[in-house]
Amino acid sequence: MKPSEGYPQKPSPSLKKGMTFALLIALVWLSAWETEVDINELIDGIPEMGKFIAKMFPPDWDYIGVVIKPMVETVQMAILGTTFGAIVAFPISFLAASNVTRMWLLRTPARLILNLTRTIPDLLFAALFAAVFGYGPLAGTLALSFFSFGILSKWAYEAIETIDNGPMEAMTAVGANKLQWIHFGVIPQVMAQFIGFAMYMFEINIRAAAILGIVGAGGIGIYLNRTLGMFRYDQTFIIILFTLVIVLAIDTVSSRIRGKLI
Amino acid sequence: MIEFRKVSKVYPGGTVGLNNIDLKIEPGEFVVIVGLSGAGKSTLLRSINRLHEITSGEIFISGKSITSAEGRQLRVMRRGIGMIFQSFNLVKRSTVLRNVLAGRVGYRSTFRTLLGLFPKHDMDLAFGALKRVNMLEKAYQRADQLSGGQQQRVSIARALAQEATIILADEPVASLDPLTTRQVMDDLQRINREMGITTVVNLHYIDLAREYATRIIGVRAGEIVFDGTAAEATDDVFSAIYGRPVSEAERLGGKTDEAI
Numbered sequence: 429m430k431p432s433e434g435y436p437q438k439p440s441p442s443l444k445k446g447m448t449f450a451l452l453i454a455l456v457w458l459s460a461w462e463t464e465v466d467i468n469e470l471i472d473g474i475p476e477m478g479k480f481i482a483k484m485f486p487p488d489w490d491y492i493g494v495v496i497k498p499m500v501e502t503v504q505m506a507i508l509g510t511t512f513g514a515i516v517a518f519p520i521s522f523l524a525a526s527n528v529t530r531m532w533l534l535r536t537p538a539r540l541i542l543n544l545t546r547t548i549p550d551l552l553f554a555a556l557f558a559a560v561f562g563y564g565p566l567a568g569t570l571a572l573s574f575f576s577f578g579i580l581s582k583w584a585y586e587a588i589e590t591i592d593n594g595p596m597e598a599m600t601a602v603g604a605n606k607l608q609w610i611h612f613g614v615i616p617q618v619m620a621q622f623i624g625f626a627m628y629m630f631e632i633n634i635r636a637a638a639i640l641g642i643v644g645a646g647g648i649g650i651y652l653n654r655t656l657g658m659f660r661y662d663q664t665f666i667i668i669l670f671t672l673v674i675v676l677a678i679d680t681v682s683s684r685i686r687g688k689l690i
Numbered sequence: 691m692i693e694f695r696k697v698s699k700v701y702p703g704g705t706v707g708l709n710n711i712d713l714k715i716e717p718g719e720f721v722v723i724v725g726l727s728g729a730g731k732s733t734l735l736r737s738i739n740r741l742h743e744i745t746s747g748e749i750f751i752s753g754k755s756i757t758s759a760e761g762r763q764l765r766v767m768r769r770g771i772g773m774i775f776q777s778f779n780l781v782k783r784s785t786v787l788r789n790v791l792a793g794r795v796g797y798r799s800t801f802r803t804l805l806g807l808f809p810k811h812d813m814d815l816a817f818g819a820l821k822r823v824n825m826l827e828k829a830y831q832r833a834d835q836l837s838g839g840q841q842q843r844v845s846i847a848r849a850l851a852q853e854a855t856i857i858l859a860d861e862p863v864a865s866l867d868p869l870t871t872r873q874v875m876d877d878l879q880r881i882n883r884e885m886g887i888t889t890v891v892n893l894h895y896i897d898l899a900r901e902y903a904t905r906i907i908g909v910r911a912g913e914i915v916f917d918g919t920a921a922e923a924t925d926d927v928f929s930a931i932y933g934r935p936v937s938e939a940e941r942l943g944g945k946t947d948e949a950i
Contacts, residue, residue, distance in 0.1 A: 594779035598845070601739055602852055603769030603796030605762075611804050612792045616781045 484665035491663045492670065495651050499670060502647035503678075505565050505640070506633035509572020514626045517577045521584030527596070528588060528614060542585070546578035550636045554645035565646030572637060576629050583625045584618070591617040620689045627682045634678055638671050691717055692738055692856065692888065697747035699733055699912070707733040708744065709912040715905075717855070718886045720879065722899040724923075725909035726932055731892045734909060735860050738890065739771045740764065751856070769796030772849020772887075774859035774878075778841040782834035786825065786844050789833055790816040793851035812851075819850035823877050839870030846877055850885075857881070859891040863898070868942055871895075875902050895942040896928050 459465075522528045523538035553571035561567050591614065599613035641649020648667060655663040692715040699707035707730050715721055723731045736742040737749060740756055748757045756767050772793070780789045794812045795803045802808070808816075820826045823843040833841060842862060849857050859878060863871040879902050882889040893899050899906055900920045908916030908923075908931035916923065916931055928936045 592782075594775060594777050595781045597741065598773065598775065598779035598848070599792065599795075601741060601768060601771070601773035602793050602848070603765040603767070604792075605765060605800060607800050608795040608803050612784075612788075612795060613781065616784045616788075620783070 480661060483659070483661040486662065487665045487669070488660070488662040489666065491666045495648060495667055495670060498641075498646075498648045498651055499674060501565050502637045502641075502649075503634065503674065505568045505572060505647055506630055506637045508569045509637070510576050510626060510630040510633050512569075512573035513576025513580055513629065514622075516573075517580035518584055518622055520577075521581045521588060522610060522614070524581065524585040525588035527591070527593065528610060539585075542578060542581045545574060546582060548574070548578070550575040551640065551643055554640045555643040558644045563644035563646070568637060568640040568645035568647055571640060571645055572633050575636065576633060579632075580625055580629055584622060587618050587621045587625070588614060624686045624689050627686050631675075631679050631682050634675055638675075691715065691750075691752055692890070693750040695748045695750070697737065697744050697749060699730075699737065699742065699744045706912045707742075708737065711747070711912075711914060713907070713914060713917075715888060715890060717888050718882070719888055720882045720902060720904045721888075721890045721907060722903035722905070723890065723892050723907045723909055724894065724896065724899050724928070724931060727894070729909045730912040731909050732860055733912075735858050735890060735892050738856070738858055739768050739773060741773070765796055769852055770855050772846075772852050772854035772857040774842065774845050774849060774857065774862045776861040776864045778838070778845050780833040780841055780844055780848075782832070784833060785830050786820070786833055786836070787816060787829040789844055790819055790847045790851050793819075793848040796852070815853065816847070816851045819847035820844075822850060822881070823847050837870070838866050839873055842866065842870075842874050843877060846874070846881070850881065854887060856888045856890070859889065861892050861894070864894070871898070871942060878902070894940060896923075896925075896936060897941045897943070899923070 520538055520542065523534055524542055526535060529535045529538070550571055553574050554568055557567035557570045558564075561570070595617065596609065596613040599609045604612060637647050637649075639649045639652070641647045641651065642653050644650065648671060652664065652667050655661070655667065692713075694711045694713040697708055697711040697713075701707055711734065723734060725731045733742050737744050738751070738756075740749075740759075744757065748755050750756070751767055751771070754767065756764065759767055781792075791808050791812060794808060794815065798808065798812070817826065817829065820829055823846050825840060825843050825847060828836060828840065828844075833844060836844065846857075857878070862878070863874055866874060875898060878889055878891065881887055891902075900923060903920050906916065906918060906920055906923045907914055908927065910931055910933065916927055918927075925936050928940075932940075
């Protein structure tokens with residue numbers, strides 16, 4: 429298009445954009461090369477995948493009776509992990525929020541703890557706790573608690589930092605002390621969001637809890653690992669299907685409730 | 691009584707907010723502060739309850755220095771000063787009643803207030819305050835369901851629940867339409883007259899200032915350039931305060947014909 433008279437001309441695509449794109453391509457290519465990811469290998473694997481899926485049928489429907497208990501345990505681990513994580517995360521998030529905690533000396537250590545916790549993946553937590561407390565759902569629950577704490581506290585303090593400053597200013601003006609100031613000026617503004625965060629975290633935790641068993645931290649994952657190891661793909665199928673149903677059910681209910689919170 | 695003694699405020703960038711202000715406001719006065727935006731009106735008002743800190747001088751409230759007050763002392767002084775904001779500053783997700791009760795927290799222990807255990811005396815004060823601004827029937831509605839004018843009246847009720855002896859209002863009608871502007875100004879005036887609460891209001895409508903003020907203070911570049919009665923504040927005076935002729939945008943219009 430010819431630039432019309434009087435209007436500013438559209439700036440030509442800068443060198444920076446091109447460079448960024450080139451760098452991205454190089455990064456992807458290098459990663460694939462280093463890890464020996466190969467399209468041909470993927471194509472060769474397709475028949476294997478077919479065989480794997482074929483071995484799932486007919487599914488061993490009776491196996492449901494065996495996995496009901498570990499499935500319940502998985503959900504319980506997720507409930508406990510989310511609850512413990514939230515109980516610790518929400519108070520600490522006030523310390524990490526710059527509009528609530530003005531003191532640098534308090535805020536920085538709080539943020540440091542949150543950031544460090546978040547760098548550790550859930551499976552690593554699970555493996556660590558399984559080593560310390562033994563294999564079982566306790567390790568899984570602890571892993572999910574720490575995992576939830578790291579994520580929830582980050583969401584929470586970022587939510588706190590975006591709230592309207594006005595009510596807080598008003599609370600300063602009425603002579604509130606810091607706790608009253610938070611209780612009346614901050615919490616009502618973030619409460620609904622916090623509940624939504626906790627529910628979303630629960631959805632994530634259900635998925636996470638389902639695989640923690642692979643490192644021995646309780647739940648359905650132990651059975652997933654076992655059936656895979658014994659090549660009982662007909663039973664693996666049952667576990668995958670069951671997990672899918674549970675996750676879908678919880679997601680549906682949870683997101684419906686979250687939608688109503690606002 | 692509010693007293694400024696040689697009060698100055700210099701912002702970190704070097705901008706002068708207030709320049710050596712000496713000012714006395716007597717109990718029961720209805721003072722309107724006028725001036726261009728950036729002249730220092732807001733700084734002047736907000737330095738009274740120390741929402742803004744000053745860099746030198748001292749401010750006294752009923753003979754006590756708020757400038758040197760710290761911690762609990764400062765909170766006790768603040769609870770006696772109600773504040774009305776341009777954007778109402780209510781918690782929108784809380785009920786009207788809860789917003790008004792928030793004005794009582796300075797009088798009660800942390801424990802009580804966090805549990806929401808306000809004594810009957812506080813409930814009576816809150817309902818009484820809502821009645822005074824004609825908002826009693828809205829007590830259990832969420833604040834975000836109210837119109838702007840209604841929200842501002844709730845914030846006046848919050849100041850009343852504080853049993854404030856001073857009300858500071860920082861551009862209380864700047865986000866309201868002309869009709870609700872009059873209602874809110876009438877409420878402030880009624881409270882000032884009936885309860886004898888010292889009222890200090892920042893306004894930019896000159897006709898409103900003349901209509902409601904018992905005393906007008908003109909601020910320009912951080913200094914008080916006019917201090918007199920509403921009758922003394924002629925258009926020429928306002929031109930001097932603003933440093934240019936008065937424009938029509940600075941009149942709300944309506945009731946006062948003398949301003950046109």
